[in-house]
Amino acid sequence: MTLTDETRAVRVGVRGVVQGVGFRPFVYRLAHAEGVRGWVLNGPAGVSLHAEGAAEAVDRFLERLRSEAPAAATVASCEVTPAAVEGLARFEIRHSEERGAPTARISPDLCVCEACASEMREAGDHRFGYAYINCTNCGPRYSIIRDLPYDRATTTMRAWDLCARCAEQYADPLDRRFHAQPVACPACGPGYRLVAGGRTLCRDGEAIARAASMLREGGIVAVKGIGGYHLACDARNPGAVRALRERKFRKEKPFALMVGTLEEARSLVQMEDAHERLLTSVARPIVLAVARVDLSWVAPGNDSLGVMLPSTPLHLLLFDEGAPRTLVMTSANRSSEPIAYEDADAFVRLDGIADAFLVGERPIARRVDDSVISVDRVGGRTQPFMIRRSRGYAPLPVASLESDRPILAVGADLKNAIALVVRGEVFVSQHIGDLGEAETDRAFRETAEDLLRMYGVKRRDLLVAHDLHPEYVSTRSAMAFDAAERVGVQHHRAHVASVLTEHGLFDERVVGVALDGTGLGDDGAIWGGEFFVGSLRGGLERVGSIRPASMPGGDAAARHPAQALAGYLHTEEGVAALLAAPVEMPRRYFDAVQMVRHGVRCFETTSAGRLFDAAAAVCGFVRPISFEGQAAIWLEQAARLASGSPDPVRDPSLDPAGLLLALIAHRTAGVGVREAALWFHRSLAASVAARATGLAAEHACGTVALTGGVFQNDLLLSGVARLVEDAGLRAVVNRSVPANDGGICLGQAALASV
Ligand SMILES: [Zn+2]
Numbered sequence: 001m002t003l004t005d006e007t008r009a010v011r012v013g014v015r016g017v018v019q020g021v022g023f024r025p026f027v028y029r030l031a032h033a034e035g036v037r038g039w040v041l042n043g044p045a046g047v048s049l050h051a052e053g054a055a056e057a058v059d060r061f062l063e064r065l066r067s068e069a070p071a072a073a074t075v076a077s078c079e080v081t082p083a084a085v086e087g088l089a090r091f092e093i094r095h096s097e098e099r100g101a102p103t104a105r106i107s108p109d110l111c112v113c114e115a116c117a118s119e120m121r122e123a124g125d126h127r128f129g130y131a132y133i134n135c136t137n138c139g140p141r142y143s144i145i146r147d148l149p150y151d152r153a154t155t156t157m158r159a160w161d162l163c164a165r166c167a168e169q170y171a172d173p174l175d176r177r178f179h180a181q182p183v184a185c186p187a188c189g190p191g192y193r194l195v196a197g198g199r200t201l202c203r204d205g206e207a208i209a210r211a212a213s214m215l216r217e218g219g220i221v222a223v224k225g226i227g228g229y230h231l232a233c234d235a236r237n238p239g240a241v242r243a244l245r246e247r248k249f250r251k252e253k254p255f256a257l258m259v260g261t262l263e264e265a266r267s268l269v270q271m272e273d274a275h276e277r278l279l280t281s282v283a284r285p286i287v288l289a290v291a292r293v294d295l296s297w298v299a300p301g302n303d304s305l306g307v308m309l310p311s312t313p314l315h316l317l318l319f320d321e322g323a324p325r326t327l328v329m330t331s332a333n334r335s336s337e338p339i340a341y342e343d344a345d346a347f348v349r350l351d352g353i354a355d356a357f358l359v360g361e362r363p364i365a366r367r368v369d370d371s372v373i374s375v376d377r378v379g380g381r382t383q384p385f386m387i388r389r390s391r392g393y394a395p396l397p398v399a400s401l402e403s404d405r406p407i408l409a410v411g412a413d414l415k416n417a418i419a420l421v422v423r424g425e426v427f428v429s430q431h432i433g434d435l436g437e438a439e440t441d442r443a444f445r446e447t448a449e450d451l452l453r454m455y456g457v458k459r460r461d462l463l464v465a466h467d468l469h470p471e472y473v474s475t476r477s478a479m480a481f482d483a484a485e486r487v488g489v490q491h492h493r494a495h496v497a498s499v500l501t502e503h504g505l506f507d508e509r510v511v512g513v514a515l516d517g518t519g520l521g522d523d524g525a526i527w528g529g530e531f532f533v534g535s536l537r538g539g540l541e542r543v544g545s546i547r548p549a550s551m552p553g554g555d556a557a558a559r560h561p562a563q564a565l566a567g568y569l570h571t572e573e574g575v576a577a578l579l580a581a582p583v584e585m586p587r588r589y590f591d592a593v594q595m596v597r598h599g600v601r602c603f604e605t606t607s608a609g610r611l612f613d614a615a616a617a618v619c620g621f622v623r624p625i626s627f628e629g630q631a632a633i634w635l636e637q638a639a640r641l642a643s644g645s646p647d648p649v650r651d652p653s654l655d656p657a658g659l660l661l662a663l664i665a666h667r668t669a670g671v672g673v674r675e676a677a678l679w680f681h682r683s684l685a686a687s688v689a690a691r692a693t694g695l696a697a698e699h700a701c702g703t704v705a706l707t708g709g710v711f712q713n714d715l716l717l718s719g720v721a722r723l724v725e726d727a728g729l730r731a732v733v734n735r736s737v738p739a740n741d742g743g744i745c746l747g748q749a750a751l752a753s754v
């Protein structure tokens with residue numbers, strides 16, 4: 001080797017999701033292509049490499065390193081420092097460095113890639129028809145990892161030894177399967193079997209074909225996917241869907257759909273580019289969009305549908321084998337339990353629901369439910385709006401904090417997710433679910449243990465952040481936790497802090513608006529429509545709220561919109577307004593009025609969720625709800641169909657009784673349900689925006705943060721955001737984590753860190 005003056009050497013540290021996604025072979029191929037010598041290896045913090053050669057070659061190598069990274073990789077930073085020339089003869093992939101405390105990011109699960117999908121369909125290919133085909137660009141990651149570093153021996157694939165052909169590909173740096181940890185083939189890897197009545201009916205290709213035919217005939221099949229079991233049936237067969245509802249005890253909550261192709265998805269829902277980008281992204285989430293077809297049994301009383309594309313090779317094979325072109329694909333569980341992911345457990349819990357089980361032999365290390373996402377226009381362009389953050393996203397970090405202390409934030413009890421802060425990075429777990437049921441509570445504990453173990457965090461160093469509510473399962477778990485220190489964080493402050501953290505706003509003074517169902521306030525009252533002023537680091541002071549009302553009957557007020565209405569309108573005037581058509585209330589309303597008047601089991605609340613329920617009741621939704629947010633969703637959809645509305649009112653004092661009486665007056669004067677619903681949305685948006693902009697002027701703030709589950713209502717969110725922006729202010733909303741309680745853990749972690 002001759003070293004010329006032009007020979008240049010650099011060391012590069014690449015951080016982000018760069019392990020298990022084909023990054024080293026990518027570097028290797030690049031080095032060969034550019035004639036660069038050196039080495040690359042996986043270290044505890046990411047990928048490290050040394051490159052030397054002619055100066056222009058090294059420059060080109062570095063440029064392509066940044067611009068051509070593999071699709072599944074996320075490069076957070078790429079640090080280049082000059083190094084001494086070592087006079088190396090070639091470029092090589094070296095063994096991983098000894099393990100320090102791991103900070104390398106774990107890749108989320110990836111959908112099957114194009115190359116694998118076509119190999120799988122090519123007769124004569126080594127993996128023809130193989131449901132577990134994968135490569136470094138695709139396949140399971142988070143759902144099979146038992147420990148770090150990410151190596152086959154630490155995944156659920158450790159039980160399968162590679163055959164000679166797979167081993168050769170695994171060892172070849174120029175192969176797409178170089179160090180693809182879950183690599184397997186029909187000769188050496190796991191398979192699928194179809195089980196019914198406790199017996200295995202058939203295996204592999206035959207099992208998949210048989211399952212497809214059962215689905216065609218209207219059967220319900222439990223299908224093991226990446227992060228758990230789904231229950232599948234033909235979405236265009238009302239009888240099959242009805243049977244699924246009855247067996248699953250799921251009255252009206254919409255089911256998600258899976259279709260084989262993007263064209264099929266386009267025929268089902270109205271999509272813009274933003275929807276299609278999400279639908280076809282490697283995360284393969286469920287995307288919510290307005291329906292084009294009537295599948296009312298899939299989503300009763302709901303004009304949106306949740307659609308996803310196949311995420312695993314198995315799904316593709318099912319469609320290839322003639323499964324119905326639109327499948328219901330709902331998380332396999334009973335009602336509100338978390339998704340089943342272990343075979344034995346699935347057999348027990350889904351007994352009587354599934355006619356058969358398509359059981360994959362590869363174990364799932366942890367349950368990872370499907371993610372749900374929609375699209376909004378805040379800020380003048382369409383952007384993703386997370387509803388449920390899980391498969392494909394977890395456990396990626398969502399933000400950075402200036403804190404070296406490990407923090408575990410346990411979230412709230414509904415839509416629970418937890419966060420772990422390691423060296424300033426906030427890793428947010430997959431969606432866990434509603435706590436308070438044995439299965440979900442178990443999932444919660446497992447997830448906490450899991451994150452701590454994987455990132456090597458010692459409990460004695462840990463600060464645990466939890467909600468203020470002493471009765472929350474999450475709070476009680478935090479109390480029982482053997483941690484160094486604990487801190488309680490108020491629910492709505494955590495909501496506001498979650499938005500600020502996502503946007504890196506730590507010191508800016510802002511107005512924070514949190515509209516949601518309920519959360520315990522500083523004063524022991526039930527809050528839910530709150531205004532704050534301050535900064536994340538300096539503290540968020542509560543400066544206002546929706547005017548409080550007295551809710552009768554405890555939790556029942558959250559299930560019965562008519563009962564919530566009584567909380568606002570229990571005066572003579574209110575009751576009288578409700579005696580005349582077209583606003584006729586059921587008996588429950590009048591009984592609830594008596595409860596308020598006698599102070600029976602009443603509590604004060606500023607909840608925006610209850611206000612929406614009450615408005616829905618005025619517009620005709622007077623039956624009990626069967627899932628959280630149902631009445632509000634109904635009201636929003638009615639409003640979307642309106643041709644116009646009377647002029648909205650603007651009431652910065654946010655007096656619910658005033659708004660509701662005016663709503664009743666419109667209905668009584670002959671304004672239609674849809675137009676009245678739209679009037680309510682516009683009026684509430686105008687009132688919330690008026691309060692927020694007033695506070696911004698008073699406290700000299702330039703930014704308004706909008707958060708809380710009620711802001712999942714896009715009509716309200718975009719309405720408030722537009723008015724805030726019209727006033728010359730900036731509106732910020734949640735993007736990476738949900739605005740609902742699924743995002744609380746991020747805010748808790750951030751407030752605990754300052
Ligand atoms: Zn692949």
Ligand SMILES: [Zn+2]
Nearest residue numbers: 163166185188
């Ligand atoms: Zn093999």
